[in-house]
């Protein structure tokens with residue numbers, strides 16, 4: 001995976017040749033970045049590329065320290081610490097944060113995006129900026145949308161081929177009502193739970209199923225206690241690279257710019273690494289004995305149709321304008 005970091009480093013060198021602020025503009029700074037995923041997740045690949053970029057831009061003065069496997073707390077807890085200025089940064093899923101910023105729930109709507117490119121265009125454009133303003137208003141500077149990715153099912157019971165297959169299945173969902181309703185609406189028994197509790201809940205059979213991108217099912221070892229993988233792609237959720245607004249505001253404009261630019265470098269490397277690794281992870285898990293299936297297009301359509309009530313139920317709480325905007329944007333993209 002070395003080539004990702006290398007490519008990023010080359011891009012940075014080229015960018016630097018154009019305009020480089022004086023190194024005197026940078027102070028010695030170390031900041032902590034909390035991750036719920038483990039260190040072999042592509043977030044780490046992205047952060048390495050981001051560090052190479054920061055080293056070049058700040059003459060090695062700005063250093064990132066990654067914390068993994070939820071060692072600084074789960075997504076919600078770590079984000080609260082970042083909000084209150086006790087911790088610098090967190091790379092968190094958007095879904096557990098809907099209590100703080102309801103508009104983020106747009107990413108939880110089932111089957112909203114069809115390809116990663118659709119998601120990138122939305123998140124990296126004006127729509128993403130609108131959400132960033134809402135995050136800023138609660139004390140969180142979103143430096144960028146990294147990829148968590150398309151979410152697929154793993155379970156210990158049976159292949160999921162149609163929504164009816166969810167009947168009675170105990171599914172862990174993130175702490176998020178849209179996910180809760182999506183799976184309850186399919187007839188499952190959805191249980192909200194923080195990420196750090198998932199492995200043991202699967203292992204003890206307190207729950208039958210969970211849903212995450214393949215990379216996460218692999219690197220968090222869920223596959224060791226699961227038997228089936230079903231490619232439902234029922235949602236694309238991002239990671240947000242959130243920096244404490246209080247701390248960010250104490251940095252100089254040059255430092256802030258270096259952080260923004262290098263988070264983008266890291267983002268691109270991380271997205272590419274996720275795309276690669278999802279394939280590798282799937283192969284590895286199949287070799288380990290998990291049974292894998294895709295969903296027939298007609299059954300996928302039936303899942304989307306069945307999910308319309310979830311859109312209706314949550315539209316107002318997300319913000320009707322937000323939901324309308326994203327749907328209009330997607331329509332435009334799909335027509336192009």
Ligand code: TK8
Pocket residue numbers: 035036037074075092093148174194195211212216
């Ligand atoms: C890791 C989580 C994870 C998410 C989940 O902290 O909770 O299932 O998909 O990636 O953010």
